Amino acid sequence: MAFPVDMPPHLVQHLANMHLNGLNPAWVLLAEDGKTIVRIGGDWGAYCDVLPAVGDAAESLNPVLWNMFPMSEDFRLSQIETADNRFFDIDVRHDASGACWVLFTDVSKVTRRFQEMQQAANTLHLEYHRKHQLLDRHVGELVMSDLLDGGGLYEKGKRRMICTMFMDIRNFTVFNEAHDAQEVLETVNQYLDVMLDSVIEYDGHVDKITGDGAMVVFGLKHRAHCVQQAFDSALLLMQRVAEVQQQRKQHGRAVLGVGVGIASGEAVTGIVGTHVRRTFTAFGRHVNLAARLESRAPAGAVLLDAASYHDLDDRRHCQFSLRHIQAKGIGEVEAWETFPLQA
Amino acid sequence: MIQKKICMLGAFGVGKTSLVARFVHSRFSDRYLSTMGVKVDRKLIDLGEKKVNMMLWDVYGEEENRKVATNYMRGAAGAMLVADGTRPATLDVVDVLLARLRDTVGDIPWVLMVNKHDLVDQWALPASRMQQLEMETRPMYLSSAKTGEHVETAFRQLAAMMVE
Ligand SMILES: Nc1nc2c(ncn2[C@@H]2O[C@H](COP(=O)(O)OP(=O)(O)O)[C@@H](O)[C@H]2O)c(=O)[nH]1
Ligand SMILES: [Mg+2]
Numbered sequence: 313m314a315f316p317v318d319m320p321p322h323l324v325q326h327l328a329n330m331h332l333n334g335l336n337p338a339w340v341l342l343a344e345d346g347k348t349i350v351r352i353g354g355d356w357g358a359y360c361d362v363l364p365a366v367g368d369a370a371e372s373l374n375p376v377l378w379n380m381f382p383m384s385e386d387f388r389l390s391q392i393e394t395a396d397n398r399f400f401d402i403d404v405r406h407d408a409s410g411a412c413w414v415l416f417t418d419v420s421k422v423t424r425r426f427q428e429m430q431q432a433a434n435t436l437h438l439e440y441h442r443k444h445q446l447l448d449r450h451v452g453e454l455v456m457s458d459l460l461d462g463g464g465l466y467e468k469g470k471r472r473m474i475c476t477m478f479m480d481i482r483n484f485t486v487f488n489e490a491h492d493a494q495e496v497l498e499t500v501n502q503y504l505d506v507m508l509d510s511v512i513e514y515d516g517h518v519d520k521i522t523g524d525g526a527m528v529v530f531g532l533k534h535r536a537h538c539v540q541q542a543f544d545s546a547l548l549l550m551q552r553v554a555e556v557q558q559q560r561k562q563h564g565r566a567v568l569g570v571g572v573g574i575a576s577g578e579a580v581t582g583i584v585g586t587h588v589r590r591t592f593t594a595f596g597r598h599v600n601l602a603a604r605l606e607s608r609a610p611a612g613a614v615l616l617d618a619a620s621y622h623d624l625d626d627r628r629h630c631q632f633s634l635r636h637i638q639a640k641g642i643g644e645v646e647a648w649e650t651f652p653l654q655a
Numbered sequence: 656m657i658q659k660k661i662c663m664l665g666a667f668g669v670g671k672t673s674l675v676a677r678f679v680h681s682r683f684s685d686r687y688l689s690t691m692g693v694k695v696d697r698k699l700i701d702l703g704e705k706k707v708n709m710m711l712w713d714v715y716g717e718e719e720n721r722k723v724a725t726n727y728m729r730g731a732a733g734a735m736l737v738a739d740g741t742r743p744a745t746l747d748v749v750d751v752l753l754a755r756l757r758d759t760v761g762d763i764p765w766v767l768m769v770n771k772h773d774l775v776d777q778w779a780l781p782a783s784r785m786q787q788l789e790m791e792t793r794p795m796y797l798s799s800a801k802t803g804e805h806v807e808t809a810f811r812q813l814a815a816m817m818v819e
C-alpha cells in the first residue's frame with residue numbers, strides 16, 4: 313500500500329483514529345524464543361478472562377493459538393468467534409529486527425454486518441436449490457406419467473392445447489429497494505410458497521420461477537379442463553395470498569398484492585436438457601399473451617384472454633369485466649378481468 | 656491427556672456447525688446461522704486407555720469467492736470433511752479442500768461425512784455414486800446432525816485414527 317509521505321501528521325492521526333474506532337487493539341511482544349511474552353499493551357480485558365502477564369506463553373492468550381509458536385512468518389486469523397457472539401482478528405507481525413508481535417483487534421461490528429449479508433445470500437442459495445430440486449422432481453414425474461399413457465411429450469415439436477398462467481408480486485421492485493435483504497427474502501418466500509402450493513394442488517407445472525413470480529402450465533397431466541384448473545388454482549391462490557396479507561398486517565409488516573394472467577391455446581411443448589437438468593418448455597403465441605396480461609393485472613386481479621374466458625365451465629360466481637388491452641408485440645386484445653375476493 | 660486440533664471442512668450449509676453442535680452439546684437447530692471465520696469448541700473423548708481432548712475448528716464454508724484460507728488448517732492433526740447428500744456438488748468441494756489440506760499439513764487422518772441423511776426424499780446421490788465413494792474413501796459415513804446418525808461414531812473413529 314502506498315502511503316503518502318507528505319500527508320500531515322494530524323490527518324494521519326485522524327485517519328488512524330477513525331479506523332481504530334471500536335477495534336480495541338491489544339498486543340504483546342514475544343521474547344527471542346518466539347514463545348514467551350515480554351511486553352504487554354492495550355486492553356486485554358476484551359479478549360481474556362485472566363489478563364496475560366510477562367513470562368506467560370503466547371499460546372495462553374487464546375486456545376486458537378495452541379501449538380502455533382514460534383512463528384517465523386507473518387500470520388493472520390480473522391473473525392474468530394467467541395461464545396458470546398463477538399469476533400476478533402489475530403495478527404502475528406514481525407518487525408524489522410525480527411521480533412514477533414501478536415495483535416488482537418475486535419471486529420465484531422463489521423463482522424456482524426457482513427454476517428447478515430452472507431446469511432441472506434447463503435439462505436437464498438439453499439432455498440433456490442431446494443425449489444429447483446422440487447421442480448426437477450416434478451418434471452421427472454410428468455415425463456414418467458406421460459410416457460406411461462403414451463402422451464408423447466418427449467417427441468420434438470409436439471403440438472397440444474395448454475393453458476399458461478403467469479403470476480407476480482405487485483410493486484416488488486419498490487419493496488425490494490426499501491427493505492433489507494433478509495426481509496425481502498423472507499417476504500418473497502412467504503408469498504411464493506403459497507402461490508406455488510396453490511398451482512401444484514391443481515396439477516399445474518411450474519415452468520420457471522422469476523424471482524418474484526412464476527410461469528405455470530396446465531394441461532400436461534390431464535388434458536381436459538385445463539383452463540378450469542388454472543382458473544380454480546388462481547382463486548385458491550388469491551385466497552391464500554389474502555391470508556398471508558392478513559397475517560402480515562397483524563404483525564405490522566408490509567402487505568403486497570399479486571396479479572395473475574391466464575391465456576390458453578395451442579403450443580409446442582417438449583422436454584429439453586439432459587438427465588441431470590431437465591426442463592420443460594412451452595412455446596406459443598398465447599404464452600406471450602399470458603405474460604402480457606399478467607403485467608396489466610392489478611393486485612388482486614385475474615386477467616383471462618378471450619379463449620380462456622369462453623372455455624371456462626364454471627365461473628365460480630365471479631364478476632367479470634371486459635377490457636381492451638394493448639399488448640406489446642401482439643396488438644389490441646380482449647381480456648376479461650375479475651377480482652375474485654370482491655365477489 | 657492428548658490434545659488434537661481437528662478442522663471441519665466443506666461447502667457452506669452442509670452441516671459443519673450442526674455436526675459440532677450435535678456432538679458437543681447434543682442439540683440441533685433448523686435455524687441457519689452463517690459461520691464467519693472460525694469457532695472453536697472442545698470435547699473430551701474417552702478411548703479406553705487414552706483420552707483425547709478434541710479441539711474442533713468449525714471453519715466457514717468454502718465458496719466460489721471466499722476460499723478457506725490455509726491459515727485455519729495450520730497445526731491440524733485431523734479433519735472432518737463434510738458434504739450434503741442433497742447437493743451432490745458439495746462433494747466436489749470436498750475434493751478441492753482435501754487437496755488444499757494435504758498441501759498445507761500433509762497426510763493427516765480424515766473422515767468423510769455425507770450429511771443430512773435424514774432428508775431421504777431430497778437425497779440426490781444415486782446408490783452407484785455412494786458405492787463408488789465408499790470404495791474410494793474409507794472411512795465414510797452417511798450422517799445426520801438432526802437425528803445424530805453416525806455423528807458420535809465418526810468423531811470417535813477420527814480420534815482413534817489420530818492417536819494410532
Ligand atoms: N435435515 C437436516 N438438516 C441439517 C443437517 N445438518 C445441518 N442441517 C441444516 O442445514 C443448514 C446449514 O447447517 P450448518 O450446520 O449451519 O452448515 P455449515 O454452513 O456447514 O456450518 C441449517 O439450516 C441446518 O439446520 C442434517 O443432518 N439434517
Ligand atoms: Mg457453519
